[in-house]
Amino acid sequence: MIGGPGFAAGPVEAETEAAGGEESMADGTTGISADTLHGFVPSIRRGGLRRFAQRRSTIAVLMCLPLIALIAGLVVYPFFYSIYLSMLNRDATRFIGLFNYRYLLNSDTFDLVIFQSCFFAITAVFFKALIGFILAHVMHNISGRDQRIWRGLLLIPWVIPPALSTLGFWWMLSGNYSAVNWILGQFGIPQIAWLSNTWTARLWVAAVNVWYGTPFFMIMYLATLKSVPDQLYEAAAIDGATWLQKIRFISLPMLRNIISITVLFSLIVTFANFDIVQILTTGAPADTTHVFATYAFQLGIQGGNISLGAAVSLFIFPILAVFSIFILRGVGRRAREGM
Amino acid sequence: MKKLRPVSRRDALKLAAAGAALPLVHMRTAHAAGSLKVALWDHWVPAANPAMQKLIAEWGAKNKVDVSIDLLQSGTANAKLLLAEAAESLAGTGHDIMTFQAWGVQQYHQHLEPIDDVMGGLIKQYGAVDPTSAYLGKVDGHWMGLPTSVGSQYKPSCARISYFSKAGYDVRQWYPNAPGNAKTATDWTYDTLLKMAPGAKQAGLPFGLGLGLTTDSVDWTGALLRAYGAVLVDEKGNPQLRSDAVQQVLEYLQKLYEFLPADTVTYDDASNNKALISGQSALIFNPPSAWWVARRDAPKVAEDCWTFPSPSGPAGRFNPYLPFFWGIWSFSPNKTAAKELITWLQQRAQVETLCDVSVGYDIPTFASMHDFKIWAEVKPPLGTVYNYPIRPWHDTQSNVSGFPAPPRIAIQLYNNATFNVMAVKLAKGKQKMKDVLDWAENEINGYINM
Numbered sequence: 001m002i003g004g005p006g007f008a009a010g011p012v013e014a015e016t017e018a019a020g021g022e023e024s025m026a027d028g029t030t031g032i033s034a035d036t037l038h039g040f041v042p043s044i045r046r047g048g049l050r051r052f053a054q055r056r057s058t059i060a061v062l063m064c065l066p067l068i069a070l071i072a073g074l075v076v077y078p079f080f081y082s083i084y085l086s087m088l089n090r091d092a093t094r095f096i097g098l099f100n101y102r103y104l105l106n107s108d109t110f111d112l113v114i115f116q117s118c119f120f121a122i123t124a125v126f127f128k129a130l131i132g133f134i135l136a137h138v139m140h141n142i143s144g145r146d147q148r149i150w151r152g153l154l155l156i157p158w159v160i161p162p163a164l165s166t167l168g169f170w171w172m173l174s175g176n177y178s179a180v181n182w183i184l185g186q187f188g189i190p191q192i193a194w195l196s197n198t199w200t201a202r203l204w205v206a207a208v209n210v211w212y213g214t215p216f217f218m219i220m221y222l223a224t225l226k227s228v229p230d231q232l233y234e235a236a237a238i239d240g241a242t243w244l245q246k247i248r249f250i251s252l253p254m255l256r257n258i259i260s261i262t263v264l265f266s267l268i269v270t271f272a273n274f275d276i277v278q279i280l281t282t283g284a285p286a287d288t289t290h291v292f293a294t295y296a297f298q299l300g301i302q303g304g305n306i307s308l309g310a311a312v313s314l315f316i317f318p319i320l321a322v323f324s325i326f327i328l329r330g331v332g333r334r335a336r337e338g339m
Numbered sequence: 340m341k342k343l344r345p346v347s348r349r350d351a352l353k354l355a356a357a358g359a360a361l362p363l364v365h366m367r368t369a370h371a372a373g374s375l376k377v378a379l380w381d382h383w384v385p386a387a388n389p390a391m392q393k394l395i396a397e398w399g400a401k402n403k404v405d406v407s408i409d410l411l412q413s414g415t416a417n418a419k420l421l422l423a424e425a426a427e428s429l430a431g432t433g434h435d436i437m438t439f440q441a442w443g444v445q446q447y448h449q450h451l452e453p454i455d456d457v458m459g460g461l462i463k464q465y466g467a468v469d470p471t472s473a474y475l476g477k478v479d480g481h482w483m484g485l486p487t488s489v490g491s492q493y494k495p496s497c498a499r500i501s502y503f504s505k506a507g508y509d510v511r512q513w514y515p516n517a518p519g520n521a522k523t524a525t526d527w528t529y530d531t532l533l534k535m536a537p538g539a540k541q542a543g544l545p546f547g548l549g550l551g552l553t554t555d556s557v558d559w560t561g562a563l564l565r566a567y568g569a570v571l572v573d574e575k576g577n578p579q580l581r582s583d584a585v586q587q588v589l590e591y592l593q594k595l596y597e598f599l600p601a602d603t604v605t606y607d608d609a610s611n612n613k614a615l616i617s618g619q620s621a622l623i624f625n626p627p628s629a630w631w632v633a634r635r636d637a638p639k640v641a642e643d644c645w646t647f648p649s650p651s652g653p654a655g656r657f658n659p660y661l662p663f664f665w666g667i668w669s670f671s672p673n674k675t676a677a678k679e680l681i682t683w684l685q686q687r688a689q690v691e692t693l694c695d696v697s698v699g700y701d702i703p704t705f706a707s708m709h710d711f712k713i714w715a716e717v718k719p720p721l722g723t724v725y726n727y728p729i730r731p732w733h734d735t736q737s738n739v740s741g742f743p744a745p746p747r748i749a750i751q752l753y754n755n756a757t758f759n760v761m762a763v764k765l766a767k768g769k770q771k772m773k774d775v776l777d778w779a780e781n782e783i784n785g786y787i788n789m
Contacts, residue, residue, distance in 0.1 A: 090747065090789055091449055092429070103785055108778055109755070175602025176613045193601035196767075201605070284551045285604035286763040287755075298552075301421045303754035304446030305789070306429065 086311035100311035117291040121270040124209040132217025140225045158215035166279040198288040224258045264327040373673045374405040378434040380490045381410040390696040435671035439664040444484035445746040451483045452667040458482040465705035471660045471737040484664030486704040492626040494659035497646045502621035514647035516722020529650045536598035544621035547614035549606025552756040558659035559624040561740025566652025572744035596766035627724045642719045647726040648735040660737035751786040
């Protein structure tokens, strides 16, 4: 039982504890709810309502209510409202069912947007995870103060607002003043219109995201690596394992859950990315670098067709839902298996 | 000494009651006509915002209206104004007066108060309104937005005098800083531009004409289409993609593309400015903002700039035009005061004050106000922007891309930069004309059915 001096014990407590079950924690201690409540209730009265109020889950829900209200107001309501909006006509005055979705699926431009969004997110997340994984291992093998310095330096891209980083890249690549081209020019290499060729533009858009997001992966993997017992690596070394075998048979299995979760979170965030494309290319050349968010902005806000913009932004949802189900199922399964 | 009359209990009570009521009287008279919330475009010319705030404060004090102003930015990566328009239209609450760019009135007209009375009075005072403003500001014959000078801009030619001179064209003779232009001004055509383009590229001064997806790029190609008499969708809403004129303009751009800057396809609204200011371009189509910044950052370049109308084509000469509007939300609780404020701000004296502080950037709605002195006085060189407003002798009309299609279709043509995408697919993507037209037809049919 947890009870401070201000909480008077009474018969209810005895009853509650006798009831066990719901009020008892796994380690045998009772929850705070019953003690807290009966401290304020002078009279003893059995009843469903009272038992309901005394349940730990009820208290938990009550305490979470502000957060639930916040999420409902800022996430759940806008989500359903955007579904509703996506089924309205251009002026948002008439219900048109799935017309906006059918329109998008018949649009060649939207095909490009789907392709580019998937290319951008998958490429960027793959390289963020790969580089983050490598950097985490490098960091793990640097000791003491040096590691802290390097870790701090490598976190800088993640700390800088992405819009500023993107502006920096834009200046390095822009047609007027490209610093990259200037350097190439010093070696006699002709200028390259980095952001004007479809594929170089697509790759740079992904590269900027990799630059910004890699430190997040690195720090997550590094934190997990620190919890891997050194004995495993030592035992492997005694058995004559190469560094690749150590990574394959120790690091990867131990990091599998964190890799899954970081990849999932990063996919969600990267699919929804807006600022990099908007600043670097605005979707050009010829709409080939548009992603869902920038295209939704173009149609919904700039073009004044909020319903169509909502439909574009909702396209991302089923894709991410499928990703989430598979990844979280894998994580859950491994957790149950004790990995 | 005169003896004071003793104050009776009745007098004291009267005095106390009057004293208590005094603040109420004051409050009543201070903002007797209520309050107004105004969303204005955050002008890029530093002096323009304080001048506008001062004017509005002056009006508010005179008319006993408490006016609060929000300055909202608008740009490629900063669209507070657009977001506010969208949010307030959906929420049915917000400001009383909202600023709209080009298509905003058409987008949100269901939520706007008709202002035929305001426009009727102003037209009576100052004459007819530019046809492009009427196309963008009227819905079903009713004025739903007031075309304001603040932010409204033409995007005519801004050329390097020295380069054009070397190429054999005296732009100051074409369009001098005095009434009337030379007969040789007719030489300024899109053919001339195409003829000059290879030399400019070779000289390291390629013409800074974008084929990107943002307004500057869309505006000039719209004027080009119009100059060739080409329309993507006609006024009845029928696609006219496969006309000879459209294909002629596409072929023109295919040829010109080779001599444009390497990044022309990703040009945004700052790219042409930077090209001119950095001395990397001999010609851009832009308001005098580029010249204005050059005057501060690259004076030698600024001294060599001259602004004059766009080139002409077989169907005439058209300056790209991007007007701004003030609209009154239908949910505004103080429409009368809102109408009075925008009417007052549109009076000649106020418009001239605002034009002066914006160094002539803002274009007045009424042609009768195109005679302000500011455009003749600005330098260097003296008269550099004299021909920025359309003068009666320019034989030039304004144009917005997408015209003459019904606005609900034209908005989509404009915002999706459909024609520029076509040009890029053809010129850079090396796609066949037929494939490009097929693609555009599919897109445009979607806009029409939307």
